[in-house]
Amino acid sequence: MLPILNLGPLALPVSPLLLLASVWIGLELTERHAPRYQSNPDLLYRLTLVALIAGLVGARLGYAARAPQAFLASPLSLLAPQPHMLDPWSGFLAAGLAALIYGQRRQLPLAHTLDALTTLLAVVAVGLGLAHWASGDAFGAPTRLPWAIFLWGELRHPTQVYETLAAVLIAAAVWPGGRIARLSEDQGAPGARFWAFIALSAAARLFLEAFRGDSLLWFGGIRQAQVIAWAVLALALGQIGACLRSRILNAGPK
Amino acid sequence: MNKRWNLFSALALVLGAAWIALSAAAPGSVTGGLTPAPRRGFLAPDLALEDSNGQLVRLSDLRGRPVLVNFWASWCPPCQAEMPALQRVYDDYGEQGYVILAVNTTFQDSEAEALAFIEERGLTFPVLWDWDGDAARRYEVRSMPTSFFIDADGIIRDVVIGGPMSEGLLRAQAEQMLQQMPQER
Numbered sequence: 020m021l022p023i024l025n026l027g028p029l030a031l032p033v034s035p036l037l038l039l040a041s042v043w044i045g046l047e048l049t050e051r052h053a054p055r056y057q058s059n060p061d062l063l064y065r066l067t068l069v070a071l072i073a074g075l076v077g078a079r080l081g082y083a084a085r086a087p088q089a090f091l092a093s094p095l096s097l098l099a100p101q102p103h104m105l106d107p108w109s110g111f112l113a114a115g116l117a118a119l120i121y122g123q124r125r126q127l128p129l130a131h132t133l134d135a136l137t138t139l140l141a142v143v144a145v146g147l148g149l150a151h152w153a154s155g156d157a158f159g160a161p162t163r164l165p166w167a168i169f170l171w172g173e174l175r176h177p178t179q180v181y182e183t184l185a186a187v188l189i190a191a192a193v194w195p196g197g198r199i200a201r202l203s204e205d206q207g208a209p210g211a212r213f214w215a216f217i218a219l220s221a222a223a224r225l226f227l228e229a230f231r232g233d234s235l236l237w238f239g240g241i242r243q244a245q246v247i248a249w250a251v252l253a254l255a256l257g258q259i260g261a262c263l264r265s266r267i268l269n270a271g272p273k
Numbered sequence: 274m275n276k277r278w279n280l281f282s283a284l285a286l287v288l289g290a291a292w293i294a295l296s297a298a299a300p301g302s303v304t305g306g307l308t309p310a311p312r313r314g315f316l317a318p319d320l321a322l323e324d325s326n327g328q329l330v331r332l333s334d335l336r337g338r339p340v341l342v343n344f345w346a347s348w349c350p351p352c353q354a355e356m357p358a359l360q361r362v363y364d365d366y367g368e369q370g371y372v373i374l375a376v377n378t379t380f381q382d383s384e385a386e387a388l389a390f391i392e393e394r395g396l397t398f399p400v401l402w403d404w405d406g407d408a409a410r411r412y413e414v415r416s417m418p419t420s421f422f423i424d425a426d427g428i429i430r431d432v433v434i435g436g437p438m439s440e441g442l443l444r445a446q447a448e449q450m451l452q453q454m455p456q457e458r
Contacts, residue, residue: 023416032435090444096439096440096444103433160303172310225292241297249289260275
């Protein structure tokens with residue numbers, strides 16, 4: 020765990036830096052691979068930038084909306100460079116809406132765009148695992164297994180390591196030129212790469228959540244994240260099925 | 274191909290549902306507030322330190338009120354920068370039950386300089402003295418300032434490493450924890 024990197028007078032938060040680095044690397048690679056998915060690298064870059072900016076603004080406004088009086092008393096705080104004052108769900112919503120509007124205005128084909136952006140998502144997923152490792156977030160349940168790590172007062176599953184390894188394997192599975200990616204690249208099933216990434220990520224979360232020590236629980240000890248991951252998995256499997264059907268239909272008349 | 278995919282999907286979903294049921298959490302197997310650790314979601318490790326008047330202040334005695342524990346040092350510029358905002362928040366929310374404990378890391382600071390700083394800035398919230406570094410060790414303080422927002426049940430709701438914290442963040446945290454007080458108790 021390395022939450023803060025002390026460099027002289029500077030105390031740098033490692034977790035956000037790792038995430039930023041993963042976004043940057045992911046964007047570079049996405050631009051490079053974009054032509055494989057019939058996407059324009061410049062438009063993809065702008066789409067991501069628009070989504071990131073909208074996401075940040077939305078996340079800050081969502082946080083402020085939780086305690087409006089606090090920000091009415093100190094309005095300049097809205098501009099403070101503090102990652103703590105962000106509401107993730109508001110951010111995702113704003114980023115998604117902004118990307119949708121931008122994509123429609125530029126008439127970006129949805130399936131091809133999602134396939135191209137899968138590289139970015141896969142790299143950011145690895146970055147997220149590393150960021151969790153640095154901050155000690157997404158920690159594991161207590162265990163006595165030989166590979167347990169001592170964290171937050173107990174020996175625990177190294178869930179951040181599990182998460183990172185799973186993300187690396189998933190990235191490798193959907194990497195351009197691979198068997199899954201080629202379904203979208205040259206086998207007439209646009210969208211298959213993106214939905215395969217979503218399905219694999221959901222399956223990994225469904226499996227690994229069982230080892231987490233910070234799960235939000237529903238009735239009977241059922242873990243909320245697993246139920247959501249199961250629903251996402253069902254949707255993604257259905258979408259992959261649709262992509263495969265479209266491939267068969269496209270290939271039919273030839 | 275399509276039939277095989279449908280079969281595979283159905284099997285994956287059935288196995289997934291079975292795994293959800295099998296891996297349901299046993300009581301106490303996830304975070305809970307029972308393990309003391311300097312981390313969001315955990316019980317705040319107890320503190321027993323003397324304040325400027327020589328009175329012993331124990332964190333666990335403040336259960337029932339939200340508390341901000343702020344580790345600081347007089348030589349640390351971000352600590353100095355956030356103190357006026359801490360004072361304003363204390364002025365506005367202190368009467369509603371919000372507690373601020375400013376733990377001076379005296380083992381790496383000078384008491385005289387810290388007292389001069391408190392005097393100069395007119396700080397009225399309790400300042401505690403961590404003479405031997407025990408409190409900083411318990412809270413795994415790696416950087417200055419570090420702040421722990423602790424709710425009325427003694428559970429850490431947020432940790433902010435580094436600073437200065439904006440006044441908006443301080444106010445938002447105070448308001449949210451004060452709002453939650455009646456529901457949590």
